[in-house]
Amino acid sequence: MEGKTKEEGIIERWVMKHLLLYTGATRHPFILSIRDGSVDISSFKRWLEQDYIFVREFVPFVASVLLKACKNSEDGNDMEVILGGLASLNDEIAWFKSEASKWDVSLSNTVVHKANQTYCRFLESLMSREVEYALALTALWAIEATYQESFAHCLEDGSKTPPELQETCRRWGNEGFGEYCRSLKKIANRYLEKASADVIAKAEVTLLHVLEHEVEFWNMSHRGT
Numbered sequence: 268m269e270g271k272t273k274e275e276g277i278i279e280r281w282v283m284k285h286l287l288l289y290t291g292a293t294r295h296p297f298i299l300s301i302r303d304g305s306v307d308i309s310s311f312k313r314w315l316e317q318d319y320i321f322v323r324e325f326v327p328f329v330a331s332v333l334l335k336a337c338k339n340s341e342d343g344n345d346m347e348v349i350l351g352g353l354a355s356l357n358d359e360i361a362w363f364k365s366e367a368s369k370w371d372v373s374l375s376n377t378v379v380h381k382a383n384q385t386y387c388r389f390l391e392s393l394m395s396r397e398v399e400y401a402l403a404l405t406a407l408w409a410i411e412a413t414y415q416e417s418f419a420h421c422l423e424d425g426s427k428t429p430p431e432l433q434e435t436c437r438r439w440g441n442e443g444f445g446e447y448c449r450s451l452k453k454i455a456n457r458y459l460e461k462a463s464a465d466v467i468a469k470a471e472v473t474l475l476h477v478l479e480h481e482v483e484f485w486n487m488s489h490r491g492t
């Protein structure tokens with residue numbers, strides 16, 4: 268038969284199984300408000316200052332996944348993929364700083380919101396050496412894919428994203444970042460296929476936790492609670 272058949276792995280099956288939560292994280296009212304142009308700029312600013320804190324905590328998490336890749340990687344290009352993601356966070360931190368000054372948002376002395384703090388603590392728990400590579404990869408994919416799917420939605424035909432927010436949306440909604448997420452998913456699926464039933468079960472729970480934290484993070488940005 269001509270044409271490509273779509274590969275389906277464990278992650279795709281989990282997304283279908285937990286579609287309601289996945290959609291809650293990737294089509295949150297905050298994102299929909301950016302997409303329809305009704306976004307409250309004070310919500311956007313809150314997201315900006317809180318996400319800067321999150322990203323600084325995210326760097327050591329990605330570094331911990333890279334460390335696991337170096338120890339576990341067999342024949343794939345896991346290390347290059349994750350290293351690329353880690354390197355791009357350097358750019359991302361610089362982008363947050365310049366975006367914050369554009370919006371007159373101070374990034375020093377920010378009070379960390381509860382939802383952000385809880386999410387960062389969760390990230391920290393995933394950095395331990397005992398956390399299996401398949402599980403850490405699942406979390407990394409879910410964290411990145413939530414932003415990719417959310418912001419790409421704000422750039423689709425028919426969206427009314429304000430011009431001054433389009434650069435933000437392109438940061439995670441661009442095709443290159445989409446490709447990065449697909450690579451992460453492929454690697455995660457590969458390790459999940461080989462994992463024990465116990466690790467698979469823990470990875471599924473971790474995926475649900477990530478999605479719940481992402482929803483809480485959007486809630487905090489949107490409503491300030």
Ligand SMILES: Cc1ncc(CN)c(N)n1
Nearest residue numbers: 318321322410411414484
């Ligand atoms: C809360 C959150 N989730 C995901 C991402 C994408 N790295 C982010 N910057 N912030």
